[in-house]
Amino acid sequence: MKRILILVGILGIVSVLAPFAGPFVILLLAQVLVLGIMAMSVDLLLGYTGLPSLGQAAYLGVGAYLTAILATKYGIGLGWDFWLVVAAGMLSGAATAAFFGLFAIRASGVYFLMITLALGMCVWGLAYRWNSLTGGDNGINMRGRPKLGDLAFSNDLTFFYVVLGFFLASFFALQLLVSSPFGRSLVGIRERELRMRILGYNTWLHKYIAFVIAGAFGGLAGVLWAHLNGIVSPSDVILTTSVDALLMVVLGGSGTLVGGLIGATVVVFLREYLATLVQWWQYVLGAVYVLTILYLPGGIMALFKGGRR
Amino acid sequence: MKRLALVLAGAFAAAPVAGQELKIGFLAPMTGIFAQIGKDMENGFQMYLDEQKGNFAGAKVTFIVEDEEGKPPVSVRKAEKLARQDNVHLLVGGLLASTGYAIAPVSTRLRVVYIPSVPAADDLTQRDLDKYPYLVRTGWTSSQPHHPLGRWACDNKYRRVVAIAADYAFGHEVVGGFQKVFEDCGGQIIQKIWPPLGTKDFGPYIPTIKQDADAIFSLMVGPMALQFPKQLQEAGVKKPIIGGGTSYDEFVLPSMGDEVLGHVSALQYSAAIDTPKNREFVRKYREKYGKVPSYYSESNYTTAQLIHEVMKRTQGKFPGPDKFVDAMVGLKLDAVRGPVRFDDMRNPVQNIYIKKVEKKKMHGYDKEELWNTVLQTYPDVSQFWTYGRDAFLKQPVYSRDFPPCKYCN
Secondary structure (H helix, E strand, O other): OHHHHHHHHHHHHHHHHHHHOOHHHHHHHHHHHHHHHHHHHHHHHHHHHOOOOOOOHHHHHHHHHHHHHHHHHHOOOOOOOHHHHHHHHHHHHHHHHHHHHHHHOOOOHHHHHHHHHHHHHHHHHHHHHOHHHHOHHHOEEOOOOOEEOOEEOOOHHHHHHHHHHHHHHHHHHHHHHHHOHHHHHHHHHHHOHHHHHHOOOOHHHHHHHHHHHHHHHHHHHHHHHHHHHOEEOHHHHOHHHHHHHHHHHHHHOOOOOHHHHHHHHHHHHHHHHHHHOOOOHHHHHHHHHHHHHHHOOOOOOHHHHOOOO | OOOOOOOOOOOOOOOOOOOOEEEEEEEEOOOOOOHHHHHHHHHHHHHHHHHOOOEEOOEEEEEEEEEOOOOHHHHHHHHHHHHHHOOOOEEEEOOOHHHHHHHHHHHHHHOOEEEOOOOOOHHHHOOOHHHOOOEOOOOOOOOOOHHHHHHHHHHOOOOEEEEEEOOOHHHHHHHHHHHHHHHHOOOEEEEEEOOOOOOOOOOOOHHHOOOOOOEEEEEOOOHHHHHHHHHHHHOOOOOOEEEOHHHOOOOOHHHOOHHHOOOEEEEOOOOOOOOHHHHHHHHHHHHHHOOOOOHHHHHHHHHHHHHHHHHHHOOOOOOOHHHHHHHHHOOEEEEOOEEEEEOOOOOEEEEEEEEEEEEEOOOOOOOOEEEEEEEEEEEEEOOOOOOOHHHHHHOOOOEOOEOOOOOOO
16 A cells, blocks of 8 residues: 555646646656556566566557557547547557467466567558558658647647546556455466466466456557657567566566556666666666566565565 | 867958858767668768858858767757757758657757758658758659669560568668669569568578579668679579669778679669769768768758758848758758759759779779779669659658569469
């Protein structure tokens, strides 16, 4: 409970200070929150269910491409029907995950890693080769962000608050999920799947549902991602996006949800902000990864409460 | 990487008038597989700046380089950063065609001039131009050099050609331009092969090349360009090769071997152009950076020069994005690559050089090296070739399926 309060406190402070930040920093803050949603969806799999997914970019991609295609080809999602696109984005992420899950959930450990990786690459391949729908490697340029009545998302500060709202909603939804009996049984599966099965739990179904829910939040992140950048391109869907999400979770601390946001903050600011200052930012990022894994296997969150185990 | 090239104007001569400043945001890949090309781009621009001691007609130039990583979404973020945090007057650069498409809407949205010095996506200055009022291109369109190359292939009695090209928009547009002109003057493209961008092994593709072709048209990018001629030679294919500009540009040429001798390609620049201007440019560039300039270097050098010319006309005062674009489009420049002027869709009209790879001594260097010897110069080539603007714009943009492959079976 304490860490939720601390999180809300920190986000509160950030949102009060945001209007005074530079325009680039506000964009980065919004980016942190969007990637934070994606990282939390990975954490649900990795941290709570013990499934290391290397294909989360697929759902981000599905949500983002859906948003971009609806907006540019049909003009949908630029007014109040934005909410419809949010729902459609989550549904499409969930549907994709429901399909992929049929193949992926049968495996575990390294095999799960490989299957999700391969499935993720399938989505990338589609994005790259299906020129008529996705624009191939040129991607899709969006014409602008939605405008809901007087609320224009084109103002970056407004958009930041919108993303913040989505982040908090996702966080509380996922928090509720992991502290529910369903979430507790996911943790049980992570700790010892065989035992859970003997106790009479349908572990396949539990994992499948967790996988689908993670897909839905990946899709949500995709909708916001498309509007954040104003462009959707196959390079959003490549493997590195999935790896980044996984690293964010490990960096921040898996099985904490909050860790995803911390990881996203560290990665985004080291990469995007430091890169504008110095040329050797990649070494810093690499060193942070290595040091975290060597000395803080529980992630940065472990500094606060001695790890999850 | 805020490399503030605060090359303060030589202190004595032509000190900048107080307060006059020109901020240029430069986007190039500095990490990832295209990092070395990004370096060539930056070096070209930087060299011109250094020659002018960072002073454009009295305006102090602040040159800020950002890493766009060769990824469109990253380039958007960096462009936003440059335009909004650093308040640059001009955005210059980007490498890939897709990056150009990504940065252009940012320039419209934020009312900042965007000068794609390398991105060659045709539609930026063709069918989509209306969307980008602050865009003026100083490089080329993908199809621009390959229209004359199609003509050249006809004149040199090639009739049946197989095209093998990297499978992405740039490759489609290059092949499309070549095919359009080549087939209009009587040639036939009898096969199109599309290996994915970044292919390292052409083993599966080379045996499928039709045996009755007179020549092979290849469009390769980066490491692909090195690999393809090698494997072609190993497979014993003896057909003449004609290639798209980036298959043999000076960025890849020094790493190539004798297997590329005699290969023909087309571009708006060759380091082997035999003019005093170019000889001087090659010599100075080589002295400073230890390598032969590629078209990436030349294009950005010339871009800097064009910006300088505009600033001369405004006495070093940035005239606002609309007027800046208008002024640049009105320029006529005798550049390193040859005479450059602009058409009414803000793309350069320039010489296109048909070049052949030869091993020889050039520009007074005493070592035998590979050079792109100019075979033929097509002067004053516009992006519409001889079709005329309106007729040209009526057809769709070149793609994998356009022009259709009539003679493929």
